[in-house]
Amino acid sequence: MKKRRENNFKIVIVILFLIISKFLVAEEVSVSLFHDRKIQGITLTVQKGSYIVFDGKKIVDTLEIGTNITVIKESDYLVYRNRSKAFASDQDLVIVNRGEASFFLNYTGSVEPAKNFEGWLRIKRTSGFIYVINYIELDQYIAGIIEAERGTLASEEYYKAIAVILRTSIFLNLGKHKSEGFDFCDSRHCYLYKNRAGSRLILQAAKKTNKQVIVDNSLNMINPVYHINSGGLTTDGSVLGISSDYLQPVVDTFAIYGQSYQWKLLIPGAEWQQYLVRKGIKSAQSKLFKDLLIDQKNTRLISYKLGNDNLKVDDVRNDLNWNSAFFSMSIDKSGVITVNGRGNGHGVGLSLESAFNMAAKGYKYEQILYYFYKNTKVVSCNSLLIYSQLERELKNEKPL
Ligand SMILES: [Zn+2]
Secondary structure (H helix, E strand, O other), rough: HHHHHHHHHHHHHHHHHHHHHHHHOOEEEEEEEHHHHOEEEEEEEEEEEEEEEEOOOOOEEOOOOEEEEEEEEEEEEEEEOOOOOEEEEOOEEEEEEEEEEEEEEEEEEOOOOOOEEEEEEEEEEEOEEEEEEEEEHHHHHHHHHHHHHHOOOOHHHHHHHHHHHHHHHHHHHHOOOOHHHOEEEEEOOOOOOOOOOHHHHHHHHHOOOOOOEEOOOOOEEEEEEEEOEEOOOOOOOOOOOOOOOOOOOOOOOHHHHOOOEEEEEEHHHHHHHHHHHHHHHHHHHHHHHHHHHOOOOOOOEEEEEEEEEEEEEEHOOOOOOEEOOOEEEOOOOEEEEEEEOOOOOEEEEEHHHHHHHHHHHHOOOHHHHHHOOOOOOOEEHHHHHOOOHHHOOOOOOOOO
16 A cells, blocks of 8 residues: 555656656757758857767767867768868767857858857758758747847837747747758748847847747637738738638728838729739720729728629739739829729738837737737647647757
């Protein structure tokens, strides 16, 4: 009996340890750096702290501040060079920080300045080039993306709103490049990541919203889509093929303060007519130009109806490279159509310029998010069932 109680006690301890360690493990994401360049080698200089170099599982070098190394792919090997040593390896090279550390990194043949990163690296051969995979704490990664994509001139509540959006999106897209051995690339294909974040305000915004994501009524993470400026009215998710009740049209009174609120262009009536015919609206051929004008002064249309034919207004934005699908037309005597447009982007979800202005006016990040995403809630992802799965995905693979 006593034995059994002891065993039970041990099990409780193990379970407790597992629960606690879950929170001690840093959440890391892996990002392929210089991804679009298909690089052949790198130069790394330690900026701060120190690093240990592993050839597979074997420690082969230590790097202190100022140390400069190169790793270059030569036929089937990675050739490592430090001032005093050189070797070739057919395994991954792993460069791991000891405590707080950062480094400068550039690729062989680059004419750009070196970039500054933190976290640790895995250098991997693949056919024809190498992957340089950077493992970074999730909040640091989020801050880096915000800096690269949204700049450093906004206020904290705006950055917090963007941090929650990005975290939600990152969780939904984790392992996008799983088959290649990392989570994300550093280009716009995933999220733009140029450098480790330097803005204290942005880093704070990511940390203060640590683990927070945005969910719907059923506690499912939402697809937090956004655009540049709504033009004063957002449109529903169907434009992007998302049917959901959190992406509803929102009268957005903050868009007007944004730089992209309005736009204007001219198009010859004949050109517009030809476009409609090309899009399969045959009846456009026999109409007067003045009967082919789209009017969205008071509302946003999803599609424009002419006779029995329909044209998706968002197609016009994509096909003709116009700023938005939210426009109205008028025509002058010479047959030239004036297009008066509002906003920039697809118009679904959050309007970035409006969010920027809301934050500047003192709105909190939750208020900003709830303004654009209806019937949603910002929650800690710890409270979600999906979290245990995310934990597995975000497991720390650091060899030390
Ligand atoms: Zn990608």
